[in-house]
Amino acid sequence: MNETRLIMSGDKFNFDYMHVIPDHRGGCSSAHGHSSTIALTVTGLVDEERHWVVDFGEIKRVVLNVINELDHRFIVCKNYMYAQTEGSYQVRWRSIYGTFDLVAPKERVVLLDTDPTVEALSAWVVHHVVEQLPENVRSVNVIMNEGVGKAAEVVWDMSTAEDV
Ligand SMILES: [Zn+2]
Numbered sequence: 001m002n003e004t005r006l007i008m009s010g011d012k013f014n015f016d017y018m019h020v021i022p023d024h025r026g027g028c029s030s031a032h033g034h035s036s037t038i039a040l041t042v043t044g045l046v047d048e049e050r051h052w053v054v055d056f057g058e059i060k061r062v063v064l065n066v067i068n069e070l071d072h073r074f075i076v077c078k079n080y081m082y083a084q085t086e087g088s089y090q091v092r093w094r095s096i097y098g099t100f101d102l103v104a105p106k107e108r109v110v111l112l113d114t115d116p117t118v119e120a121l122s123a124w125v126v127h128h129v130v131e132q133l134p135e136n137v138r139s140v141n142v143i144m145n146e147g148v149g150k151a152a153e154v155v156w157d158m159s160t161a162e163d164v
Helices: 056-068 118-130
Strands: 003-008 016-018 030-047 071-075 081-084 088-095 098-107 111-112 137-145 151-159
Touching: 003 056, 030 056, 030 118, 056 118, 071 088, 088 111, 118 137, 118 151
Parallel strands: 016 071, 071 111
Antiparallel strands: 003 030, 016 030, 030 137, 081 088, 088 098, 137 151
């Protein structure tokens, strides 16, 4: 079996989100939005019966499911959530501009363990993509754009990664 790279990108791998980096000493400490795109490379052994690594349609389905979890959501570090009701989170942070304090429906909020930098978000995406791909996949490489002209690239290598 030979190892092959599949490369996927496209207009459909686009999503929009709001986030905040409260400790940032500039504009990122204010809640703001980005339009983002994903491109990925999936490296794995070619299946001897099907002659593919993974069906492109399967990769597309997985990626769309994962980015749908972020699309049009408010993404924030869980440390800033200070109260919740059954249906909503209350989030507060102090920025260089003053204090933000907002209530948001839980279904429109993604709480991360860290600040939602593009580095953290691309790692979140690759983690969730990897766990849905078959075992012949050896590595997944995700490039996530944050707006125009800025991107993070993260590589998930199965041989060195911890279990997902
Ligand atoms: Zn930002």
